[in-house]
Amino acid sequence: MNDLERPAVRKRKATQKTDAISKGFRYLESIQEKDGGWHGDYGGPLFLVPGYVFAHYATGTEISPKVAKGLIRYIESVQNEDGGFGLHIEAKSYMFTSAINYVALRLLGVAKTAPSAKRAREWIRKQPGAVLGAASWGKFWLCVLGLYEYEGINPVLPELWLAPTWLPVHPSLMWCHARVVYLPMSYLYGRRWRVEETPLLAEIRDEIHDRPYATIDWQRARGTVHPNDLYTPHSPVLRAANKVLGLVEQGIQRIPRLQKLRDKALALVLDHIRHEETSTRFVALGPVNKCLDAIACFAAAPGTEHTQRAIAGMNEYLFDGEDGLKMQGYHSSELWDTAFTLQALAASGRGDEFLAMAKKAYAFIDRTQIKEDVDEREKYFRDPTKGGWGFSNEVNGWPVFDCTSDGVKAALAFEHVAAKPMAKERLFDSIDFMLWGQEPSGAWCSYEKRRGHPLLELLNPSEVFGRIMVEYPYVELSASTMAGLVKARDHYGDALGTERLAKIATALSNGERYVRAAQRIDGSWEGSWGVCFTYGTWFGVMGLRACGASPDDPALQQAVEFLLRKQNKDGGWGESYLSCETRDYVQHPDGSQVVMTAWALLALIQAGRPEAQSAIERGVALLEERQLANGDWPKEGIAGVFNRTCMIHYRFYRNYFPLWALALAKS
Ligand code: LAN
Secondary structure, X not given: OOOOHHHHHHHHHHHXXXXXXXXXXXXXXXXXXXXXXXXXXXXXXXXXXXXXXXXXXXOOOOOOHHHHHHHHHHHHHOOOOOOOEEOEOOOOEEHHHHHHHHHHHHHOOOOOOOHHHHHHHHHHHHOOOHHHHOOXXXXXXXXXXXXXXXXXXXXXXXXXXXXXXXXXXXXXXXXXXXXXXXXXXXXXXXXXXOOOOOHXXXXXXXXXXXXXXXXXXXXXXXXXXXXXXXOOOOOHHHXXXXXXXXXXXXXXXXXXXXXXXXXXXXXXXXXXXXHHHHHOOOOOOOHHHHHHHXXXXXXXXXXXXXXXXXXXXXXXXXEEEOOEEEEOOOXXXXXXXXXXXXXXXXXXXXXXXXXXXXXXXXXXXXXHOOOOOOOOOOOOOOOOOOOOEOOOOOOOOOOEHHHHHHHHHHHHHHHHHOOOOOOHHXXXXXXXXXXXXXXXXXXXXXXXXXXXXXXXXXXXXXXXXXXXXXXXXXXXXXXXXXXXXXXXXXXXHHHHOHHHHHHHHHHHHHHHHHHHHHOOOOOOOOOOOEOOHHHHHHHHHHHHHHOOOOOOOHHHHHHHHHHHHHOOOOXXXXXXXXXXXXXXXXXXXXXXXXXXXXXXXXXXXXXXOHHXXXXXXXXXXXXXXXXXXXXXXXXXXXXXXXXXXXXXXXXXXXXXXXXHHHHHHHO
């Protein structure tokens, strides 16, 4: 190459990047919702559609033929080759999800002889014990439908809610998601509630069991779990607790005086369920408690307006997406997607080119901030929420620390385009909310400050999930929140007041301690909400940069070395979801993935180390090559995760993360 050629080459490259970025945002602009947000598919877990179907069946609520058809198509499209169903769309077959998807298909009207039903049933009946091996949540659903007996599950006692709150096992200490799922479960368990038998249910009961129903040893079935369903085996502590609670339950069943206690516990639990429903405007915190709440409300008071609304709320979760009509993992991921799109746009410096889009998106951010605390929040064990942002929109009212931080970052980046910018007091509320949420360790958890001791994890009864019992510190949440505090500090400066500024400084230095301590020997961080070390390492780098680490900081150097070691020959990165289960980096079987390539690039660029330059260029080239003519990127492997084992699909990760990486690479 001679000197004359060089600038031309560089120029061509620059315009190429420009085009990729423009095209990418143009695409996002074309699918922006009227309210300014982005609303994409949020599927992946395969234990959600059955909940929707069962709750409709249990409450005698019709599913329209059109919806039923869409759900059947979805279930059939995610069936594994062996006939079973995974915990999520890419997983091997689990008994939990195979059992409940089979029953859902049948209740939706699929004939026993239909190929999908036949294949699923064959898989189920081939496994030792058939549906008796389903993980506990599967067994629970079957109980509600009368396809399994309550004696065959471990006790879920509503009376625990009556215990004094200082008791280290009080249910209010649990992670909010586990808490709100076990709440309606304990109500239905306490009443041994089951739907009235129908001829169809009687048929299904015979189909899913491999032995005559009357001969099943229910005590034994409690401890039967298919090996594929078993990620967290019952600990000896849990086994002992189940024995004791089992005796208590027997007492309650036999001693009439204790029935009063049960009634009191049921009334209390029902009150909490109703509060969760009304305070979330009948959307509920998540898809599992949504369906269980609907049944519990129906069981308590069918026909009331509250119950009707609790049932109707399930529809908020439906989404007709890339692979059919499904119940999503959350009622949407709109705030998350909108805030990231705005951050990517800000990084690209194209705000003016996409002004109308940015204005609308800003209005969405403005609208979705949570404006108040929940009514009677202490009585219902709710933390303050005012000033936070949630993952979806303002409706469910459950804030998350990183969503709050991303809300703040997006709002500050586009304040200048707003017709009426948010009052600074509202953003100060967000800052105070983030400051309030920091743990003594310097970390941030997800929704709430940690309440229960991590030893409570020994009581995790789910079998299929890891880390559900209490809040944990997360590098993603911590780094994101720290970066949000830095943005706010730099934006407002002295207007924050000396006290708040001092708190931010302390929060950052405590956060730094946590982020440094969480780095692994190989230089990476383990992610918990995205796959896995690639995602975590991006946040680790973000956290270090937020607290002022310079590019020659050894921690950043090690992070960069880690990522460079993982780069593929084609210039990209690709990590398999199995990393999250094994907690060791597993290469993606399909090679480089757009989403992980973007995360790795964001980390490398932000780390600012010179030796990463050529790796960055090769990664950028891969992203550009993979971009489709319409500005979108192709759908590849699943990239989101929760509770170690369950993967979840983020529709727009393949858009704003590559755009953000390209934008930073260019600037
Ligand atoms: C989510 C989705 C968003 C996610 C991030 C904001 C990305 C993360 O940084 C913090 C945790 C959070 C809010 C999160 C927590 C767990 C959720 C709610 C989910 C993965 C979506 C679905 C999942 C929920 C637990 C699914 C229901 C299953 C149970 C085990 C109750």
